[in-house]
Amino acid sequence: MEITEFVETLRLDGALLANAAEEAGPDARIPACPEWQMRDLVTHIGRVHRWATEIVIEGVEQPRRFPDAPELTDEELVPWFRDGHHRLVVALHTAPQDLTAWAFLPAPSPLAFWARRQAHEASVHRVDAQQAAGASLTPLPxxxxxxxxxxxLTGxxxxxxSRVRTDQPRTLRLRATDTPGADWTVYLSDAPPRTVRTAGPAAGTDLPEPGATADCTMEGPAEDVYLALWNRLPWxxxxxxxxxxxxxxxxxxxxI
Structure with a gap:
């Protein structure tokens, strides 16, 4: 996917999150995080947005701590979130392609990392907000x-x-049935999982042996697999x- 596509997804899902937060109210419980109410979710993602914006705008090259939680009333919280979300979208949209900045997962560039990571952060938490509001989930491409x-898986x-480990070696195969090339094999052991892309142009060189079967295979529409892996939907x-x-x-x- 292109950086512009990630930024547009961030823009849309951030707005949907804010709408769901207003609809549900600050006391609504977050199903995937039972210890959280809506105010906790909005505070968390708002802090993430400001943290990421500083890194992108300033070209921060070392890890930076999260900003402190704001001292705001419930009525002030969603407008505060909207402002920080807008600033992040603008920062990513206007950042130079050769941005130099810290990133904590592999990516083609720091800008590609931050656009991708913030888009997925917003999407998963938008699902949290819509579930808390009892609203239908907006479909994901x-x-x-x-x-x-x-x-x-690969990041x-x-x-x-990662705590996803097994005493004996096991293999897990995942496939998105509605997306060409969306196929992964995860090798589990007492070490961190090792994931190999097993189809499409991004397939790795250390593929499973021909005819090899995984101990467990999970397959379905990409959105269902994605949200199940993030423990936002049942399997x-x-x-x-x-x-x-x-x-x-x-x-x-x-x-995580």
Missing amino acids: SAFAADGIDEL FHARNK DGVKISGDDTLVELWRERSG
């Missing part, structure tokens, strides 16, 4: 959802922080074949 699966869960829309204990392992240990 399949290509974007597939990209989010890729970011989660977040390639890090030492009902995803076909599970093989050892379904790996689904429970993911559910229990994949939190």
